Amino acid sequence: MKTSRWITPAALLSIVAALLVAPPLSSAAEPVTTAAASDQRPVLPEPPRYASVNGELHLKVTATKVTGRIGNVTYKDLLTYKTELVDGKGSYTPGTTSPYIGPTWVVQRGDRVVIDYINDLPKYTFMPVQDADAERVPSYPVPQPLSLHFHGLELWPSGNSDNVLLSIPPGRSNRYEITISDKQAEGLYWLHPHIHGLADAQIYNGLAGFLIVGRSDGNYAEFDDLVKHEMALRYNVVSPQGYTGELVDAPATDTFGTAMAPRGDMIYTVNGALNPRVRLNSADPAKGLPAESQVWAMSNITGSATYIIALDEVDAKDYDDTTVKGTPLDLVIVSIDGDSMPKPIVLTGEAAERGYLVPQGGRVAVLVQGASAPGKVVRLLQVQNRSGTGMKSAYDWTDQSYIGGWRDYTQDVFLSSYSDYSVTTKHVPTPSTLTPNYDTGDLDLSKQPVAQKRTFIFNNVSEPSKETPNNFGVDFKLYPDGSIAQPRIGTVEEWTIYNYSPLLHPFHAHVQDAQVMEVVSPVNPDYVNPEDEYLPTQYVTDMNQPTPSAFQQDVINIPPARVDNADEGMPVLNGDGLPAQPGKIVLRVRINDFLGWYVEHCHRLPHEDRGMMTVIRSIPTDPLVATVSQGSSAVVTAFSSLTGDPVMEVTPFPGQRDVSVAVGDVNADAKPDVVTVGVVNGKAVVKAYSNAQESSVRTLGRYSGLGDAPSIALTDIDGDHRDDLVLGAGPGVAPKVIVASGGSGRVYGSFLAYDRAFRGGVNVAGGMLEEGGRNSIVTGSAAGMRATVAIFNNDLFGDAKGNPASAQQVGTFKKVASYRIGAKSYRGGVDVAVGTPRAALGGLGQIVATTSDAGRLEILSVGGAHEAQMHKLGFHEMVSQTGVHLALPYRAFVQRTVTMALRLSMGQWGYGSGAGVGVVSTPTGARMVLAPAKGDGVVKAITLGPNGTSIASVDVIQQDGGRPAGM
Ligand SMILES: [Cu+2]
Incomplete structure (x- = not known):
């Protein structure tokens, strides 16, 4: 008989112990609020902040193991960033520490930032690739290296700057020294480790934090007086046996699939809290009070989850009832990936209900209005979706016995609002244009001459086997075997990226952002999901885009290939065995003035860890x-x-x-x-x-x-x-x-x-x-x-x-x-x-x-x-x-x-x-x-x-x- 690959007897004992000591609720340390005494929702935690002072920020950041609580469960073996100021360079604002999101760094353009970054991680439990029919090979501990990536920032990729090839051994450290570019867009970024093979495991277990350049809303004049919140969206999977206390995801070394959780075993957190509440005052028409406006800057800080977010309004009593369908609210998007936009993208009606897809690693800032009346609340929702198509997992869980991959993301409530009328608030209607409080420079590359064209093909490498268990590659190669692209700095390149697989792959390039020229999503309108309950992501969100974006991004979804209804959701193939209609994006990138080695990759981290990454090296304009x-x-x-x-x-x-x-x-x-x-x-x-x-x-x-x-x-x-x-x-x-x-x-x-x-x-x-x-x-x-x-x-x-x-x-x-x-x-x-x-x-x-x-x-x-x-x-x-x-x-x-x-x-x-x-x-x-x-x-x-x-x-x-x- 096969044993579970997740729960070892020792782990089970620790889980039972954790459950025994865990008090029923974790609200003891919550701040006092003016909400009703019956309101059990925790207040949205705000992480502590470290901000630069006089152009300088110097932090000592230790990646280390910690025990933490989410909801009413204690989790061991979480990882976190223990952070302190060095030599008083910077300021500290206390907040709610969480094992699920590190402290927030706040910096300005032109700042000098020094990070003494220490690897205090425990050994990593290496689980060798298994033959599904064989007895398990025992897992064993190996030293766990560490690195640091400043996601979305335009920095030198070499030396002790944003160098993701570094691999800091346990018990050692690295001093990172970066200068925030004068051209950096103001907005929400984040930081996380980037060790190939361990990126998902380290981020999933807690190593992530916000990095705000200027203001997280994008720093628009229209929003000067509004409250802004940063929201880290994370999920966790509990094991199919229903045990809690252990976080389950897909180590790159250990699976034939990409770790599928049976439905319903997801928990969703915002800034480390389950279903928190955020003060956002409802309108009070009787008193002539308009609804409060706020900007919520959200980040998908996960390896696997495809978040599709939506807003609705319900009666306050239904704040957490996912069966209650509220009134859909407009989604007013004002910034994507920290980059500024000339005007908001407004999703309304059916489009608002279908929601906006925040890819893994991506960010979105939205202008949110309070509910229409005092008895109503606004909810931030996850729209039910499935990543990938109908084929089942190769994973040896009994109900998922086939090869392929999906992951179900249940409909859920991330958070909901409450009102506190002792606070004076401000209302801003949806603006027709956005006015950055700084010079954003020319972001439109659509009319620029193209120095070099390149193509990349994102695909599943092969039918899974013991030798190649569900790998993911670029150009049919696994990292680091794909071609090295060597763009010349100062030039504009055009990259066409195809998706030959039935899965979504969020494309992410380091060092410079990309402008989307075109998106081709060959959706099959006749596709019927075999399980018919969960729509694959690509059928929830129409991603076709025939014209250039007016802004830049650092994570861009590549839609899947058109899939075949008769072949369990695999791509429709030509006679040559290649997809007849691959998904496609066309990007333009202006190569920044930094030399050195870095990467582009799929930001669905289990894919990156399995090889979906290639090396880029910026070279001089004229070597x-x-x-x-x-x-x-x-x-x-x-x-x-x-x-x-x-x-x-x-x-x-x-x-x-x-x-x-x-x-x-x-x-x-x-x-x-x-x-x-x-x-x-x-x-x-x-x-x-x-x-x-x-x-x-x-x-x-x-x-x-x-x-x-x-x-x-x-x-x-x-x-x-x-x-x-x-x-x-x-x-x-x-x-x-x-x-x-x-x-x-x-x-x-x-x-x-x-x-x-x-x-x-x-x-x-x-x-x-x-x-x-x-x-x-x-x-x-x-x-x-x-x-x-x-x-x-x-x-x-x-x-x-x-x-x-x-x-x-x-x-x-x-x-x-x-x-x-x-x-x-x-x-x-x-x-x-x-x-x-x-x-x-x-x-x-x-x-x-x-x-x-x-x-x-x-x-x-x-x-x-x-x-x-x-x-x-x-x-x-x-x-x-x-x-x-x-x-x-x-x-x-x-x-x-x-x-x-x-x-x-x-x-x-x-x-x-x-x-x-x-x-x-x-x-x-x-x-x-x-x-x-x-x-x-x-x-x-x-x-x-x-x-x-x-x-x-x-x-x-x-x-x-x-x-x-x-x-
Ligand atoms: Cu991918």
């Missing part, structure tokens, strides 16, 4: 290539990678042949800077040309012990999203690497890349090589030993108390991998570069290594820490085969494995005796720039084909040059 000619005075030339034209030609060190060059962003203006190193009076001198302008040259520093011909690379080493200097010793001295700040030139630290006795010189490179969100330094032996590529990391995480990484930590580098390249007898050098020449195949950066040994070029992949951890823990097979890349703690110094992804002969391009290598980014990948290792000659740029192996094109960049670099 530059730089070369050094090797005449008696080396000439550094920078070229536009768009036009091939030279943009700068300088002789940084007159009279010197051995000059090295790198391209990167040392001043965090997101534009490529050209940095060179030469030797003056025995010291390596580094000169930087900001934005490749000769007039902007400045000397960054002078460094000893690097010999006559040092090498240089640029990559962010300390997490401030400003590229730093990596200097490799030339021939004749010990194989030293010096790492220094790209801003001040100050030395962070140094290390020996090879044996101290080695005198052949060190080539250097750096970049993002694996999940974990930090850059690595790559070295290549320049000559005189078995050619060896080595990888070095530092550890930028803080300690368990939230103290940030020390200067010593930043400057301490350890070798985590090495790789020998070329024949055993080969003693020539290996040059190295880091980039994304195979972006079509996903992953992150790769190393390109070249030798003069038969003109060899190898592309190397680096295995991440979590891969090594998974092998060690023995569940690699169970995890990786499902596509669930459970990100285990990123440990900087865990040994990595390096594997050869591709080997090419450079002889085909005329470099049979070797070439130096650089990599320059393109919107779809990168070009490998090759130049002869010795003497002058032709520089060529190689583009790999879309399959990442064949050659698509070879461009001549420049005659007469050498030693290339790119960005």
Whole structure:
């Protein structure tokens, strides 16, 4: 007999214990109100607030386990954000703490926000993927990493800013430092962890909080005097056996379905309270009092729930009676996802009754009017719906034995109003236009030129099996195997996103919001739900939209494909097996001026955790290539990678042949800077040309012990999203690497890349090589030993108390991998570069290594820490085969494995005796720039084909040059 997968005997005991100690009601601590004594409803809790003062907010935030109560049940193993002010930077307003919503942060545009973010989470109970017919494999605890995402904010995605690739190990911390953009729309945002494989579990169990920029209503003049409320909408599922006290959801590692609760076993909370009341004064026509107006800003802070909200008015006594159908009230939407709108969207009549769909992660602010008479109340409702279509769950609950997926969301009352006429209130009729109290800038991209078009296909990967249990992918790939998209900053791109599945997928992109151009929802009007009680979501809400929105969003639903009535709600297929009528959205995005790595994904978090996510990397508007000619005075030339034209030609060190060059962003203006190193009076001198302008040259520093011909690379080493200097010793001295700040030139630290006795010189490179969100330094032996590529990391995480990484930590580098390249007898050098020449195949950066040994070029992949951890823990097979890349703690110094992804002969391009290598980014990948290792000659740029192996094109960049670099 199968046992329940949720309730272990130990858990059952704890539940029984919890029930025994739980008092019948949780209202003891509620504030005193003027409502009738018989009113059992709790008052809507307002979370405590931490607000910036004088442009600064500094918080210490600890993610930790807590026991909490919802309604009359005590829940153990909830997670929460314990929060405190640091150094008095910010203000604190007390509120009602809840395990279900963290404290609210309030910030303003231009603010500097520092978060010391501590992982104090308990171990995560890992439940391996099960064969439905087999006995359960026992669950076991694994360390639980943590990260932080500022949902909806336009921020740098790299370094210690909004970097969702970070994976903070338990007992460690990270200091996040963000600057709220001057262009950020004012409204309601939120923050939550973003660990792939654990996003749903961590958010579901409590790790979330509001982040208000300015005002949560959108900051419109029309609403200056109104009361605003923020409302976190969350649900919980109790197990089908009816036990309470344990929260049930779908761990990414543990299910053939996406965790279906039998109907009715949902509980809904607002700010952590069940069915609370909010003061919103009804009109009193007898006294000539109009109804009070308020703005309610709501957020769907769940992984799975599709909320469809509606408002109605009922007699006060019916406030919680879902069988009573009230008078539908208009839904007056004034802000979506914190973005401002030129005028309200008003849903009235039947449209108001059908409700507005708030997707997972999305927000909506509505102007709400009080009820029409003192004996009436306004209710906020969840409209009954089902996510997905009629097919049943693969889950082995007895009443749901098929493969597929839905989740039922019952009709329910989230909250209701009450009146207190001792409070003076204000009435505002629905305005015809909305007037933001600040400059919103131009939000309409519909007339802008499009620099790049892309498509993404959201789909179920395959029929579930033990190997691929109900996975979700993008372009038929699971994260991180989908193509890396590399938009150029400052450009507008158009993204068409198809939905090949019968489920709703809410699309979410980080770093910049999107304007909806078009929505195509191929609803089947004849569709009959087999269970016929619950309408699938897509039939409740008509999502067709033929014209562009007048505003931007950060979560956008992709309607499902047209489904087949005869095939249990699966999509209607063409002869080729693909959906005949996929759902579709067309978006425009203006790429913000931030460089770095981030993601787009489905915000239905069990889908994201199962692979429905791809990597995006913003690159400069015009990534530059730089070369050094090797005449008696080396000439550094920078070229536009768009036009091939030279943009700068300088002789940084007159009279010197051995000059090295790198391209990167040392001043965090997101534009490529050209940095060179030469030797003056025995010291390596580094000169930087900001934005490749000769007039902007400045000397960054002078460094000893690097010999006559040092090498240089640029990559962010300390997490401030400003590229730093990596200097490799030339021939004749010990194989030293010096790492220094790209801003001040100050030395962070140094290390020996090879044996101290080695005198052949060190080539250097750096970049993002694996999940974990930090850059690595790559070295290549320049000559005189078995050619060896080595990888070095530092550890930028803080300690368990939230103290940030020390200067010593930043400057301490350890070798985590090495790789020998070329024949055993080969003693020539290996040059190295880091980039994304195979972006079509996903992953992150790769190393390109070249030798003069038969003109060899190898592309190397680096295995991440979590891969090594998974092998060690023995569940690699169970995890990786499902596509669930459970990100285990990123440990900087865990040994990595390096594997050869591709080997090419450079002889085909005329470099049979070797070439130096650089990599320059393109919107779809990168070009490998090759130049002869010795003497002058032709520089060529190689583009790999879309399959990442064949050659698509070879461009001549420049005659007469050498030693290339790119960005
Ligand atoms: Cu999805």
